[in-house]
Amino acid sequence: MELRYSPADIESKWQTYWAKHELYKAPEKTDAETKGKFYALSMFPYPSGDLHMGHVRNYTITDVVARVRRMQGYRVLHPMGWDAFGLPAENAAIQRGVPPAEWTLKNIEQMREQLKALGLSYDWNREVATCLPNYYRWTQWIFLQFFDAGLAYQKEAAVNWDPIDQTVLANEQVDSEGKSWRSGAKVERKLLRQWFFKITDYADRLLADLDQLSGWPERVKTMQANWIGKSTGAQVTFKAESGEDLLIYTTRPDTLWGATFMVLSPEHSLINSLTTPEQADAIKQYQDAAANLSTIDRTAEGREKTGVWTGSYAVNPVNDQKIPIWTADYVMMDYGTGAIMAVPAHDQRDFEFARKFDLPVEVVVQPEDESFNGKTMEQAYAHSGVMVNSGPLNGVIAGKGEGESVECAIAYLEKQSIGQGTTNYRLRDWLVSRQRYWGAPIPIVHCPSCGAVPVPDSDLPVELPTNAEFSGKSVASLAKFDDWVNVSCPNCQAEAKRETDTMDTFLDSSWYFLRYADANNQSEAFSKTKVDDWLPVDQYVGGIEHAILHLLYSRFFTKVLKDRGLLSFDEPFQRLLTQGMVQAITYKTAEGKSIAATNITDLDNPTDPETGDPLQVSFTKMSKSAFNGVPPAEVLAKYGADTARMFILFKAPPEKDLEWDDADVEGQYRFLNRVWRSVTEFSQMENAASFETIKGIEQTKLSKEDKVLRRATHTAIKEISEDIEGDYQFNTAISELMKLSNALNDTKDKATVAFAEGIYSLVLLIAPFAPHIADELWSQMAKGSVHQQAWPVVEADALVADEITLVIQIMGKTRGTLQVPAGADKAELENYARESEIAQKYLEGKEIKKVIVVPGKLVNFVAV
Numbered sequence: 001m002e003l004r005y006s007p008a009d010i011e012s013k014w015q016t017y018w019a020k021h022e023l024y025k026a027p028e029k030t031d032a033e034t035k036g037k038f039y040a041l042s043m044f045p046y047p048s049g050d051l052h053m054g055h056v057r058n059y060t061i062t063d064v065v066a067r068v069r070r071m072q073g074y075r076v077l078h079p080m081g082w083d084a085f086g087l088p089a090e091n092a093a094i095q096r097g098v099p100p101a102e103w104t105l106k107n108i109e110q111m112r113e114q115l116k117a118l119g120l121s122y123d124w125n126r127e128v129a130t131c132l133p134n135y136y137r138w139t140q141w142i143f144l145q146f147f148d149a150g151l152a153y154q155k156e157a158a159v160n161w162d163p164i165d166q167t168v169l170a171n172e173q174v175d176s177e178g179k180s181w182r183s184g185a186k187v188e189r190k191l192l193r194q195w196f197f198k199i200t201d202y203a204d205r206l207l208a209d210l211d212q213l214s215g216w217p218e219r220v221k222t223m224q225a226n227w228i229g230k231s232t233g234a235q236v237t238f239k240a241e242s243g244e245d246l247l248i249y250t251t252r253p254d255t256l257w258g259a260t261f262m263v264l265s266p267e268h269s270l271i272n273s274l275t276t277p278e279q280a281d282a283i284k285q286y287q288d289a290a291a292n293l294s295t296i297d298r299t300a301e302g303r304e305k306t307g308v309w310t311g312s313y314a315v316n317p318v319n320d321q322k323i324p325i326w327t328a329d330y331v332m333m334d335y336g337t338g339a340i341m342a343v344p345a346h347d348q349r350d351f352e353f354a355r356k357f358d359l360p361v362e363v364v365v366q367p368e369d370e371s372f373n374g375k376t377m378e379q380a381y382a383h384s385g386v387m388v389n390s391g392p393l394n395g396v397i398a399g400k401g402e403g404e405s406v407e408c409a410i411a412y413l414e415k416q417s418i419g420q421g422t423t424n425y426r427l428r429d430w431l432v433s434r435q436r437y438w439g440a441p442i443p444i445v446h447c448p449s450c451g452a453v454p455v456p457d458s459d460l461p462v463e464l465p466t467n468a469e470f471s472g473k474s475v476a477s478l479a480k481f482d483d484w485v486n487v488s489c490p491n492c493q494a495e496a497k498r499e500t501d502t503m504d505t506f507l508d509s510s511w512y513f514l515r516y517a518d519a520n521n522q523s524e525a526f527s528k529t530k531v532d533d534w535l536p537v538d539q540y541v542g543g544i545e546h547a548i549l550h551l552l553y554s555r556f557f558t559k560v561l562k563d564r565g566l567l568s569f570d571e572p573f574q575r576l577l578t579q580g581m582v583q584a585i586t587y588k589t590a591e592g593k594s595i596a597a598t599n600i601t602d603l604d605n606p607t608d609p610e611t612g613d614p615l616q617v618s619f620t621k622m623s624k625s626a627f628n629g630v631p632p633a634e635v636l637a638k639y640g641a642d643t644a645r646m647f648i649l650f651k652a653p654p655e656k657d658l659e660w661d662d663a664d665v666e667g668q669y670r671f672l673n674r675v676w677r678s679v680t681e682f683s684q685m686e687n688a689a690s691f692e693t694i695k696g697i698e699q700t701k702l703s704k705e706d707k708v709l710r711r712a713t714h715t716a717i718k719e720i721s722e723d724i725e726g727d728y729q730f731n732t733a734i735s736e737l738m739k740l741s742n743a744l745n746d747t748k749d750k751a752t753v754a755f756a757e758g759i760y761s762l763v764l765l766i767a768p769f770a771p772h773i774a775d776e777l778w779s780q781m782a783k784g785s786v787h788q789q790a791w792p793v794v795e796a797d798a799l800v801a802d803e804i805t806l807v808i809q810i811m812g813k814t815r816g817t818l819q820v821p822a823g824a825d826k827a828e829l830e831n832y833a834r835e836s837e838i839a840q841k842y843l844e845g846k847e848i849k850k851v852i853v854v855p856g857k858l859v860n861f862v863a864v
């Protein structure tokens with residue numbers, strides 16, 4: 001038989017075998033099962049058409065987890081699908097004149113083949129694509145669940161409006177000069193009615209339940225906690241001289257006595273009534289200018305402060321001082337109340353504003369060792385100290401955002417009935433409507449008399465009109481399809497119009513992990529029994545870029561659906577792993593421009609082909625712009641999927657960044673070749689021990705050499721089993737595989753049952769990592785697929801060492817080793833060493849001054 005390892009021959013063969021025998025089909029629950037279920041999930045991809053190395057890494061990590069759990073006897077669900085709505089498909093449609101559905105489905109075909117070539121153990125029966133009516137029907141149904149619960153509502157919101165294309169643009173489609181990427185028109189800010197999900201109702205639970213997520217990286221939980229941004233403070237009412245109540249929120253009510261002016265957001269509803277006729281023009285101009293700026297521009301740190309006085313005053317309720325009311329764009333309408341008290345002595349932005357417009361600065365917190373003067377201080381003081389100039393609070397200790405002074409101030413405000421303690425969140429309601437074609441239509445009909453009416457469940461899905469036309473300049477919008485838009489009201493049958501907005505694609509991905517549990521259900525989004533059986537996901541794997549939005553929205557959906565009685569768990573993902581990036585070498589000019597390696601003559605001394613200047617070499621994330629991507633297909637064609645998988649798992653622990661290295665890929669290929677040779681030689685031996693035989697090994701009857709080899713085998717089983725638990729140290733697991741392989745190669749007598757056990761174990765242990773070669777080798781020596789065998793179990797007896805290797809040193813220099821009984825004490829070890837040939841040879845004619853014994857390791861003779 002041919003002894004050569006040829007991945008191209010065996011990989012497609014085994015992929016076909018697995019599919020034919022439905023090896024990875026997720027079994028439904030039975031009474032007989034002992035281990036229970038395991039749900040392994042990778043974040044599903046956007047079907048761009050091309051798989052990149054980042055995907056390969058993500059999916060391989062999850063695949064190893066799934067394969068190990070299967071061999072350990074769990075009932076495993078490991079599905080895959082497509083996050084298939086969204087802008088790139090629409091852009092491709094505009095550029096190429098292909099309908100988004102066609103482009104998307106073609107890409108899915110292509111990527112599915114690429115995934116299959118990697119040998120990933122998916123249950124393809126459960127594949128979902130969010131752009132298909134049989135999926136988005138249920139996304140629409142879930143939208144209506146939110147609507148019914150009062151969690152979906154409409155309100156006016158500012159959007160980017162392209163006046164030429166007459167369309168709304170995403171922030172990413174507005175260039176740095178504020179112009180539309182497509183039409184080049186200056187983008188306007190426009191108020192439009194938009195759909196929102198009331199995620200703020202769940203802010204407290206989304207924050208508190210982070211404590212349940214012990215299997216999540218701390219970093220991700222911190223990012224979510226910061227995004228939710230809970231703060232405690234007070235709401236205080238200031239009275240304008242003209243009589244209006246101006247409500248403010250502050251986390252530092254203790255500094256109220258230092259408020260020397262107020263600032264309202266330019267969008268604040270009271271601005272116009274507060275503005276005096278003399279100031280009206282200036283205010284109007286300022287509002288118009290602010291309307292054209294993004295939140296990021298307005299709130300950027302260190303930006304030159306701008307603002308206009310309204311002409312009127314308010315009264316500070318704690319000290320009755322008259323303070324001017326200004327408007328400035330650094331105050332946002334959607335944080336707090338859209339109005340702030342400005343305390344320039346203790347807030348840097350207020351300080352900058354006060355200095356620019358020559359407003360008073362009043363110090364109310366003094367540090368112990370310094371004394372500030374509001375007229376001369378050079379920046380705001382935001383640290384602890386003692387309250388001064390603060391009436392009843394004078395002398396109280398003040399800390400930043402917390403401490404005694406805040407509590408004292410809240411108590412005082414509540415007693416005087418001028419304010420109250422309150423909790424505030426940074427989290428805003430989620431804007432879910434998009435004015436685009438390629439998304440799930442929002443299933444609402446607008447009726448002149450009934451208002452927003454949900455489309456009845458029996459009429460779902462509301463399908464996208466398919467006769468859309470895409471061209472270079474025009475964007476398809478659902479509003480253009482008259483036949484589709486004009487319907488009768490489901491309530492009163494009067495003439496009505498469909499909602500023409502589609503849903504944010506983040507809605508599609510906020511529940512896909514539930515659909516996998518019951519992917520082919522035609523009458524429900526999912527059955528409660530099935531989601532309660534499979535969920536929560538036991539191991540979720542994906543990129544850190546989803547730390548906030550996707551993971552927060554999915555948690556929100558789960559809580560809402562639980563409150564609707566549709567499922568029984570609070571959190572969707574028990575454990576989360578955020579895999580590191582795949583990086584490769586980039587060559588950059590001093591200006592930061594990347595140069596492709598193919599354009600560089602000498603890679604050892606890389607220089608700019610145009611200027612001859614030396615280039616900087618570093619590792620950065622693989623990307624088109626850095627010219628450093630390695631197409632997975634190339635690696636697969638050259639080495640096969642098993643080598644690609646082994647390299648990716650071996651090169652770095654899963655959560656760390658990985659540096660691509662061709663030599664290390666080659667190294668893994670050579671390792672698989674060694675495994676191939678050892679196992680093939682074994683299986684071709686006459687009388688090779690069968691898999692059944694090795695189950696009855698009696699430790700006491702083994703020879704010394706057999707015991708040593710057996711210890712190597714069971715050490716590998718023990719170490720690898722530990723590495724694939726907990727933090728998934730796949731890299732060290734592969735090192736252990738190499739050690740076992742070496743031990744087997746070094747064994748002289750290969751006709752023993754201990755050797756056979758080593759060989760079978762090696763193939764079983766390598767199976768989750770390199771599934772094709774493992775199955776091919778298994779088929780040469782045993783029945784069935786290796787992936788349906790039980791994970792090997794460590795035998796404690798086999799791990800006990802009868803002997804240890806003792807190192808003999810003379811004057812600290814190693815001169816040789818000696819096999820000695822494992823149980824020997826210090827004195828016995830010294831005796832063995834003294835009597836050894838090594839010692840006798842090197843100590844001849846010398847006087848031993850001192851003997852150092854390290855039990856279990858070495859004996860060192862100090863002799864002259």
Ligand SMILES: [Zn+2]
Pocket residue numbers: 447448449450451489490491492493494
């Ligand atoms: Zn109606």
